[in-house]
Amino acid sequence: MRLFAALRHRGLSAAVGLSAWRLKAVRGQSRMSSSSSLPVAAVCQMTSTPDKEANFSTCTRLVEQAKEGGACMVFLPEGFDYIGSNREETLQLSESLDGDLISRYSHLARKLDVWLSLGGFHERGHDWKTDRRIYNSHVIINGQGELVSVYRKAHLFDVELTSKGVSLKESAFTVPGPRLVSPVQTPIGKVGLGVCYDLRFPELSSALRRHGAEILTYPSAFTVATGTAHWEVLLRARAIETQCFVLAAAQVGAHHPKRTSFGHALAVDPWGEVTGDCGGSDEALTLVQIDLQRLRDVRRDMPVQQHRRDQHFYCSLD
Numbered sequence: 519m520r521l522f523a524a525l526r527h528r529g530l531s532a533a534v535g536l537s538a539w540r541l542k543a544v545r546g547q548s549r550m551s552s553s554s555s556l557p558v559a560a561v562c563q564m565t566s567t568p569d570k571e572a573n574f575s576t577c578t579r580l581v582e583q584a585k586e587g588g589a590c591m592v593f594l595p596e597g598f599d600y601i602g603s604n605r606e607e608t609l610q611l612s613e614s615l616d617g618d619l620i621s622r623y624s625h626l627a628r629k630l631d632v633w634l635s636l637g638g639f640h641e642r643g644h645d646w647k648t649d650r651r652i653y654n655s656h657v658i659i660n661g662q663g664e665l666v667s668v669y670r671k672a673h674l675f676d677v678e679l680t681s682k683g684v685s686l687k688e689s690a691f692t693v694p695g696p697r698l699v700s701p702v703q704t705p706i707g708k709v710g711l712g713v714c715y716d717l718r719f720p721e722l723s724s725a726l727r728r729h730g731a732e733i734l735t736y737p738s739a740f741t742v743a744t745g746t747a748h749w750e751v752l753l754r755a756r757a758i759e760t761q762c763f764v765l766a767a768a769q770v771g772a773h774h775p776k777r778t779s780f781g782h783a784l785a786v787d788p789w790g791e792v793t794g795d796c797g798g799s800d801e802a803l804t805l806v807q808i809d810l811q812r813l814r815d816v817r818r819d820m821p822v823q824q825h826r827r828d829q830h831f832y833c834s835l836d
């Protein structure tokens with residue numbers, strides 16, 4: 519009863535640990551079919567390791583459970599394929615877009631007729647044979663299993679926070695993507711693509727908004743130190759500024775002895791309200807109804823996009 523009340527209160531979105539999953543999913547579905555047919559997205563959280571096969575099993579389980587809960591699009595986090603324990607391993611395990619792993623995801627999408635957002639795929643770069651560098655790619659696959667868009671992470675996480683024990687140099691193995699990509703029309707709306715650290719650059723989210731985005735996505739593997747301080751604030755700020763839904767799948771917990779992620783895969787609505795949060799400890803997913811009428815209402819009541827000055831205005835200061 520308490521769960522049902524929570525679901526009603528939060529408009530279906532509920533973060534669910536997998537043990538409690540089936541019960542909540544059934545209740546969520548019964549409410550959904552009786553009151554509306556809004557599309558449902560699933561935002562996932564997992565703990566990838568260097569074991570690609572185990573990670574694929576985890577993702578398959580999450581996607582199947584999301585489908586069972588009524589989702590038509592499923593969001594997996596950065597590093598859904600693996601999180602390597604050192605630079606060499608990270609490079610060694612990478613694949614190209616036409617490799618085995620993406621092909622398996624394509625079959626999964628087709629079999630279940632769900633769209634997939636595969637954030638942070640370690641993609642062998644165009645010059646792999648000469649430079650051994652990868653892209654950090656966000657891949658969208660449609661319900662027929664076709665690859666419909668690829669965005670390559672533009673901002674690389676080269677950060678050393680000595681006092682907090684954070685030291686990562688993404689550019690040691692990754693090349694930055696050359697451009698943004700147009701928002702993708704999906705069954706839940708127009709999805710704009712980012713990856714993790716990109717979340718800190720509002721220029722990117724406002725460009726995607728200008729090009730029609732209704733939903734912004736930031737599949738992530740945030741560090742515990744930066745996640746604790748910044749994660750929710752940044753996601754809500756991007757939602758409020760752009761008046762978009764923001765969906766951020768996340769890595770959680772210990773990937774290997776040297777690396778742990780913050781978790782809290784989050785769904786935020788265009789008013790900035792958090793409508794789903796997977797918590798900070800376990801594999802989980804949260805279901806969220808995407809109500810584009812709510813988005814239109816928020817934008818109508820406060821038309822910030824119309825109040826925005828042209829881009830030149832923000833470049834020329836006295």
Ligand SMILES: O=C(O)CNC(=O)[C@H](CS)NC(=O)CCC(=O)C(=O)O
Nearest residue numbers: 597675686688714715739740741744
């Ligand atoms: O390394 C891999 O295999 C996958 N890539 C990542 O996990 C990336 C680059 S190291 N992580 C981030 O961007 C964290 C950003 C962050 O924590 C912040 O902005 O505060």
